[in-house]
Amino acid sequence: MTSQHREPLLGAYFGMGVFFGIVLTKGELVSWFRIEEALRFKGPYLYLVFASALAVAAPGFALLERRRVRSFAGEPIAIPPKVMGRGVRYVAGGALFGLGWGIVGACPGPLFALVGAGVGVMVVVCLAAVAGTWTYGYLRPRLPH
């Protein structure tokens, strides 16, 4: 091992990514139809997915954090709290993301899964999203947070 940090278990993260990509496509979370159905309040599917995901993740997180167990990689498990500050970033950033989400009908995870699913033009959405993040980084000192 060199002095440079080397991430262990990269294969495991790739495997989890493959699994998540299959869940996103087979669960139709990548589907524009499903997202727009939910955002127009015409069906409960997406809300049921979120609720049942949280029903697994919340107790799972609590168990891992409270028991002070270590991860397979050996680090103590802890989720750093998000800094509230004045909260402007969560309202404004959330709203801008929501507008893009409603227009494209896909959030970041599904964007990448759709590229794999053969919707080629999603590459352009991904590149535009990278450009959006870059622009945020550039304007960051001048934005309220």
Place this chain on the structure above:
Amino acid sequence: MIEQLLHRPWPWYVTGPLVGLVAVSLLAIGNKQFGVSSNLRHLCAAFAPGSVPYFKYDWRHTGLWNLVFILGVVAGGFIGGVLLANPHPVAISAAAVTSLATLGIRDFSGLVPRELFNWQVLLTLRGFLMIVGGGFLIGFGTAYGGGCTSGHGITGLADLQLPSLIAVISFFAAGAAASVFLLPLLVPR
């Protein structure tokens, strides 16, 4: 028979818990927080940091695992969306079909409407604004808001973090508004 079973879409009570399981597994494997939009920042840091302080960090240290994860998501999208593709249209509600038909959508087959997501659509002003403008807002908003549907919607909410609840309420409200008010203006016709 088995072939048919593999191509069938998964119901919410399978999909949702598995999404939760992914978040819990990443934490258990290496204390990693499930959140996809961080990758947009890592891509900037890796390929075009410029002189922007926000992109001056060791992305290999903090982000390589996540970039590898998202590469897996692309591969998983191929498996679930091509190899195991559902031959039938996504079974959205009749009310949703009626509502989306008012946008001019005729073809309900596939995961996304072919009428909206093709290369030709980029040549129209509406289509360009939808694809490029929408993508830009996703990237800008998730970076500004510090997360997306996975980082805030799953990780943050499951960890009972108030900032995430605020972000989730905000992006659902804005998403609903965009679907109802902006989408009709941007759908190419």
